[in-house]
Amino acid sequence: MSTNINKLRDPDLPEDEQDAIIGSFVRRHENERLRKRWEDILSTEHGVSKRAPADKRKAVIRRIGFVIAAIAASLLIFLTVIPNLGQQGGEELLAAYVTELNVDNTRAGGNTDEQVLRRRVADAYAAEDFPAAVAAAETLHQAPAATPEDELTLGKAYLRNGNYEQAGQTLRRLIGRATDYSTEARYALGLSLLQAGKKAEAIAELQRIAEADGASVYEKAQRLIEEFQ
């Protein structure tokens, strides 16, 4: 709704219109005061503030790079794994699925200790240096600002490094906390259990992934169930 502020000069301005203009102003005035107060509290007590524009540009470039890498990885999987589904043995197929597990590294920008560690995990993981990825992910997981995504990364690093017991423990803990990463954690747990030879448990976990949890992960889980059941 647009208004003409000059109406405030009209002595015959109806009370409801006057209330609308003054009310709008007072609400905005008070919200701006509150916004400033909260920005101060966030900055001083919670360490949350706006980033410099330069960081924003880097984030966009990193995101574009991530999207391109994800598309390339998906194409690779499509061209190599799917045509051979019926021909490969279980172990080969499983190895292919485990290799397909990547860490997202969506929060790896910036220069805090945690962000540096996230980059280190992602770099080691991408280089397939899984002992180094595990070491960095364990340190990151102990950090005060560690997130559920970091815990998922740790679980995947354990899995790729062959530490199935630790992978299982980490992923189960994450699933139990009902975060946004539960489905991905459950899928990784299924792979970990398959790798550890616990087929029945693995199938049970994979069967708990519903279509509503995400079409992509659901389809991958169904494919594994069909292959190993």
Place this chain on the structure above:
Amino acid sequence: MSALSLPQSFPISLVQNSQADKNFGLSEAEYSRLAHSLGQGDHRLFERVFLSHYKECQHYLMAKDGVSYEEAYDLTMDTLLRFRDLIVAGKISYGNLRYLFTRMARQAYVRSRKKTDPLTCLTGACIKLSEEEPQLSREDYDLLSRSFNSLGKDCRTLLRAFYYLQRSLKEIATEEERSPAAVRKQKSRCVATLRRYFYQIS
């Protein structure tokens, strides 16, 4: 978990286990206390609960919608201010505050992309996420701010209580042990003075 012992980092998710988890760690009684204190202009409990979840909400928007850090920061702030308004207006009930808050934040993002003004529904009740407000230009807003700050403390307090804390003149009169007519007259005088100051400086 009590709101008074909330951890600094608490994941925002659409799937939560307990009733308290669904409500940012608040019990129903604590939420009532929070809503009451907001209505009195006391933001401390609201700030303690919601600002400690700010970073999580910001990252949630970044992860779900690919929003930039800075835009997610602003959207979360806008949502927080709107959430406060709705609590004060009694339009939000205890139930699943976490879901409603994240939904509002994501819809604020959609709205910022100039899509339709959405409604969000929770347990059958729909809440309009934005009200149409008269739009003031930055210049007019600054002039009115100067005029408002020139008012006496009593006038500023009364106008804040009426327009911002959404209390009726009758409620204000009862609390101040005055007649509603006297409060209504005082409000008229305050608005007239504000308009006069605005006219003089513009």
